[in-house]
Amino acid sequence: MNEPKSExxxxxxxxxxxxxxxxxxxxxxxxxxxxxxVLVQLIYRLIYGAPSASLMNFGDSLSxxxxxxxxxxxxxxxxxxxxxADWPAPRTPEGEAPHTVAPAAHPVRDEEPKL
Numbered sequence: 001m002n003e004p005k006s007e008x009x010x011x012x013x014x015x016x017x018x019x020x021x022x023x024x025x026x027x028x029x030x031x032x033x034x035x036x037x038v039l040v041q042l043i044y045r046l047i048y049g050a051p052s053a054s055l056m057n058f059g060d061s062l063s064x065x066x067x068x069x070x071x072x073x074x075x076x077x078x079x080x081x082x083x084x085a086d087w088p089a090p091r092t093p094e095g096e097a098p099h100t101v102a103p104a105a106h107p108v109r110d111e112e113p114k115l
Contacts, residue, residue: 019072019080020072020073023069023072023073023080023081024073026069027066027069027073030062030065030066030069031066033062034059034062034063034066037055037058037059037062038059040055041055041056041059044099045096048099049099050096050097050098050099051095051096051098051099052098052099053093053098053099053100056090056093056098057090058090060088060090060091060093061087061088061089061090064088064091065081065082065087065088068081068082068085068088069081
């Protein structure tokens with residue numbers, strides 16, 4: 001006779017295996033995107049002399065997301081990564097200071113004279 005608890009565990013592990021397969025596919029796509037971010041950041045650094053702040057933040061968040069997938073896939077965590085959890089917030093950069101662009105000056109409005 002099957003115990004309800006073991007049957008529930010079996011269903012639970014099957015569901016987890018399905019999620020692991022989905023996240024394996026997501027991992028492949030995210031890994032490709034991270035590689036593209038690395039190349040674009042390198043080109044940006046060569047052109048402007050400093051890395052892009054937005055690429056730094058996105059790259060850090062994406063690498064944390066990949067780490068979350070790894071922890072879930074290795075049973076280190078039961079928490080499913082994004083979209084079931086919040087997207088990882090970027091940490092403070094520890095390397096070079098990012099390239100900043102000063103905000104553009106606001107043009108003076110060309111108003112008609114009031115009579």
